[in-house]
Amino acid sequence: MDKDIVTLAHGSGGEMGHALVRSIVDIFDDPILDELEDAALVPFDEQEGHCAGRIVFTTDSYVVRPLFFPGGDIGKLAVCGTINDLAMRGAVPLYLSAGFILEEGLPLADLKRIVASMGEVAHEAGVRIVTGDTKVVERGSADKMFLNTAGVGVVPPGVQISASSARPGDAILLSGAVGDHGLAIMTQREGLRFESSLRSDCAPLHTLVQAMLEASPHIHTLRDPTRGGLATTLNELAGQSGVGIRIEETSIPIHEPVRAASELLGLDPLYVANEGKLVAIVEAKDAQDVLRAMRAHPQGREAAIIGEVVDEHAGRVAMCTILGTHRLLDMLASEQLPRIC
Amino acid sequence: MKYTDEYRDPGIARHLIEKIRKRSTHPISIMEFCGGHTHAIMRYGIRDVLAPHVEMLSGPGCPVCVTADVDIDRAVALAHLPDVTVATFGDMVRVPGTGSSLQEATAAGADVEIVYSALDALALARKDPERSVVMLGIGFETTAPTVAASLVEAQESGVDNYYVYALHKLTPPAMRGILDAGEVRIDAVLGPGHVTSITGWRAWEFLPREYGIPCAVSGFEPLDILQAVLDLVEAKEENSPRVDNTYSRGTKAEGNLVAKSLMKRVFRVSSALWRGLGEIPESGLALRPEYAAHDAKRLFDRLPPLGGGPSPEERGCRCGEVLRGMVTPPECPLFGKACTPARPIGPCMVSAEGACAAYYRYRSA
Numbered sequence: 001m002d003k004d005i006v007t008l009a010h011g012s013g014g015e016m017g018h019a020l021v022r023s024i025v026d027i028f029d030d031p032i033l034d035e036l037e038d039a040a041l042v043p044f045d046e047q048e049g050h051c052a053g054r055i056v057f058t059t060d061s062y063v064v065r066p067l068f069f070p071g072g073d074i075g076k077l078a079v080c081g082t083i084n085d086l087a088m089r090g091a092v093p094l095y096l097s098a099g100f101i102l103e104e105g106l107p108l109a110d111l112k113r114i115v116a117s118m119g120e121v122a123h124e125a126g127v128r129i130v131t132g133d134t135k136v137v138e139r140g141s142a143d144k145m146f147l148n149t150a151g152v153g154v155v156p157p158g159v160q161i162s163a164s165s166a167r168p169g170d171a172i173l174l175s176g177a178v179g180d181h182g183l184a185i186m187t188q189r190e191g192l193r194f195e196s197s198l199r200s201d202c203a204p205l206h207t208l209v210q211a212m213l214e215a216s217p218h219i220h221t222l223r224d225p226t227r228g229g230l231a232t233t234l235n236e237l238a239g240q241s242g243v244g245i246r247i248e249e250t251s252i253p254i255h256e257p258v259r260a261a262s263e264l265l266g267l268d269p270l271y272v273a274n275e276g277k278l279v280a281i282v283e284a285k286d287a288q289d290v291l292r293a294m295r296a297h298p299q300g301r302e303a304a305i306i307g308e309v310v311d312e313h314a315g316r317v318a319m320c321t322i323l324g325t326h327r328l329l330d331m332l333a334s335e336q337l338p339r340i341c
Numbered sequence: 342m343k344y345t346d347e348y349r350d351p352g353i354a355r356h357l358i359e360k361i362r363k364r365s366t367h368p369i370s371i372m373e374f375c376g377g378h379t380h381a382i383m384r385y386g387i388r389d390v391l392a393p394h395v396e397m398l399s400g401p402g403c404p405v406c407v408t409a410d411v412d413i414d415r416a417v418a419l420a421h422l423p424d425v426t427v428a429t430f431g432d433m434v435r436v437p438g439t440g441s442s443l444q445e446a447t448a449a450g451a452d453v454e455i456v457y458s459a460l461d462a463l464a465l466a467r468k469d470p471e472r473s474v475v476m477l478g479i480g481f482e483t484t485a486p487t488v489a490a491s492l493v494e495a496q497e498s499g500v501d502n503y504y505v506y507a508l509h510k511l512t513p514p515a516m517r518g519i520l521d522a523g524e525v526r527i528d529a530v531l532g533p534g535h536v537t538s539i540t541g542w543r544a545w546e547f548l549p550r551e552y553g554i555p556c557a558v559s560g561f562e563p564l565d566i567l568q569a570v571l572d573l574v575e576a577k578e579e580n581s582p583r584v585d586n587t588y589s590r591g592t593k594a595e596g597n598l599v600a601k602s603l604m605k606r607v608f609r610v611s612s613a614l615w616r617g618l619g620e621i622p623e624s625g626l627a628l629r630p631e632y633a634a635h636d637a638k639r640l641f642d643r644l645p646p647l648g649g650g651p652s653p654e655e656r657g658c659r660c661g662e663v664l665r666g667m668v669t670p671p672e673c674p675l676f677g678k679a680c681t682p683a684r685p686i687g688p689c690m691v692s693a694e695g696a697c698a699a700y701y702r703y704r705s706a
Contacts, residue, residue, distance in 0.1 A: 250351065
C-alpha cells in the first residue's frame with residue numbers, strides 16, 4: 001500500500017526520493033531535464049530556430065481543488081498558465097520549470113497522471129520542461145499537491161505588448177466565451193450535479209497570439225482573464241493604461257450552461273475565472289483583421305469585439321446593459337460566495 | 342437547458358418599457374420584496390428606464406441581511422467550541438456580528454465549512470462522528486425544505502451528531518409587518534418568484550384582500566421583472582388589486598406540496614427576530630419537539646460569551662431602515678465610504694442579495 005502513495009521518505013533525498021524524481025523525469029522525456037543538473041543549460045540562438053529578441057520570464061503557483069476536473073487537471077493548468085503569461089507579452093514560450101510540493105499520502109498514480117498531462121500539453125505546445133524540483137510535506141501541510149511553474153520565452157523584434165499600452169479609440173476583443181473554467185471547478189468541487197457540459201477552457205494561447213500578431217503588429221495589450229474574471233482584468237487594464245473602458249453586455253459570449261449555473265448559484269460569470277481566454281486591445285483600424293485571425297484559430301472561434309477604450313472615466317469600466325442602460329463594472333471586492341435564497 | 346436568453350431579449354424589453362410608460366399615469370411605489378430582484382433591477386439598470394413616477398423600493402428579502410446580530414454571535418460562538426463544526430451557506434460567512442464574522446472566526450481557529458445544501462452538512466456529520474456539525478438554517482421558504490429533508494434523514498439514519506440552528510424566516514408575515522408598521526407608502530408588491538414556487542401564489546392573496554394592493558409574482562430575468570411591473574401598473578391604473586403570476590414557469594397556485602409537507606413535518610411556526618423589523622409573530626420556523634435531539638439550542642449552555650463589540654447599527658449602519666424600504670442605500674452615511682463590499686459594516690453590503698451590495702456594485706461609472 002505504502003508503495004502507492006507519496007510518503008515523507010520520498011522527500012528525504014534518499015533512494016526513494018531519487019526514484020520518484022526519476023519517474024517524473026522519465027515521463028517528461030527531455031534530454032536537458034534528463035541530465036539532472038542543478039540548473040538547465042538551454043540553447044538560445046538562431047541556429048536552434050529561436051528568433052532573436054528580448055527574453056521574458058515569469059512564474060506562477062497553482063493550487064486547485066479538485067486536482068482533476070472536467071477539461072483538465074492541475075498539471076495542465078500549470079503548463080498552460082505559464083505559457084499564457086509569456087504569450088500575453090507576445091512571446092514565443094520556450095522553456096518551463098516544474099516545482100512540486102507534494103502532501104504525504106498523495107496517490108502516486110495521481111502524481112503520474114498529472115505529470116503525464118503536463119508532458120502532453122507541453123509537447124503539443126512545443127515547450128520544453130527542462131528543470132524541476134520536488135518536496136514532500138507532512139499530511140495537512142498542503143492540499144494534496146501544489147505546483148509551481150516558471151517559464152522563459154522570447155519576444156520577437158517589433159512586438160511591444162503591455163498592460164499599460166491601451167489607447168483611447170482602441171478596440172477590445174475577447175477570444176471566446178467566459179466563465180467555463182471557474183464554474184467547472186466550482187460545480188465539481190461542491191458535488192453539484194450539473195450536466196457534464198461544464199468544462200474548463202484550460203488551453204495554451206501562444207499560437208493564437210502568434211496568429212493575431214501576423215494579422216496586425218498594432219496589438220497594444222493582451223491579458224488572460226484568469227482569477228477575478230473578465231471584469232477584474234478589464235479594470236486592471238483600465239487602471240494600468242490610465243484609460244476608460246466601455247463594453248457592451250450583449251457582445252460578451254457566455255455559454256448557456258455557464259449562464260444557467262451562474263443564475264442558480266447567484267454568481268456573475270464576468271467575475272469567474274478563465275484559463276484559456278484572452279482580452280486583446282488593438283488599434284481600431286486593425287480590429288476586424290485581428291478578429292478574423294482569431295476566429296480562424298481553434299482557441300478563438302467564438303472571438304468577439306466587446307467594446308472600446310475611451311478617454312472618459314479613466315481607470316473605470318462602464319458596461320452598456322441589454323436594456324441600453326449604463327453602469328459601472330466594478331473590480332471584484334472579494335471572492336464570490338454562492339447565495340442562499 | 343436554454344432558458345436565460347429568451348428572458349433577456351432587448352427588443353421585447355424595449356416594448357415592455359414603452360408599454361409601462363404609456364400605461365402609468367399615477368405615481369406608484371412598488372416594493373420588491375426579494376434581494377434577488379433588487380440585484381437584477383440594479384444590474385440591468387431597470388430603475389433608469391422606468392417612468393420617473395414608478396418608484397421601486399427594496400424590501401427585506403435577503404436572508405443573510407435579516408438575521409439578527411445575536412444569532413450571528415451565537416453561530417460564531419458555536420464555531421469556537423472545540424468539537425463543533427458550523428456548516429453554512431456561503432454568503433453568511435462574511436456578515437459581521439457584534440464580535441466577529443464567521444470568516445474572521447475561521448482565521449482565529451474556529452471550524453466553519455461552506456456548504457451548498459444541508460445534505461452536504463449531514464454528510465460532514467456522517468464523515469466525522471466525533472464532531473458535532475451544526476447547520477445554520479438560514480433562509481426563507483426556499484431553503485427550509487432542504488434543511489427539513491436533512492433532519493428527516495438524520496433522524497431516520499441515526500446521525501445524532503447533526504444539529505440545525507433553525508433561523509428560517511417566512512416571507513408573507515414580514516411583508517405584513519412592513520405594511521402594518523405603515524412607515525413607507527407601498528402601492529404594490531413585486532412578489533418573490535423562488536419563494537412563491539414553494540408557498541404558491543395564493544400565499545400573497547392577503548395583499549389585495551386585506552390591504553387592497555396588487556402583487557405580481559416575478560422571476561429574476563429582466564423581462565420577468567418588466568412584465569411584472571407592467572402588471573402592477575395596470576392593476577393600479579384599473580384600481581383592481583389582484584395577484585398576478587408572471588412567473589408561471591416556476592410557480593403554481595398551491596406551490597410545492599411535497600416541500601410544504603416536509604417543512605410541516607419538521608418545523609413549527611414560531612415568532613422570529615428580524616434585523617430591522619424586530620420580533621414578528623408567526624414569522625419563523627422552529628424545530629418540532631420530535632426533532633429536539635437535533636436542535637442546536639441543546640449546545641447553547643456550553644457557549645462562550647457572545648460578541649461584545651458594537652452592533653452594525655451602533656456603528657452608524659442603516660441596514661435596518663434599508664430593509665424596511667425607508668431609505669435607499671446611498672442615503673446611509675457609511676455607504677461606499679466606511680462600508681464597501683471589501684470592508685462591509687452591515688449585512689446588506691455583504692450578501693449577493695443585499696440591497697447595499699447591489700447599489701454599490703452596479704453604480705454608474
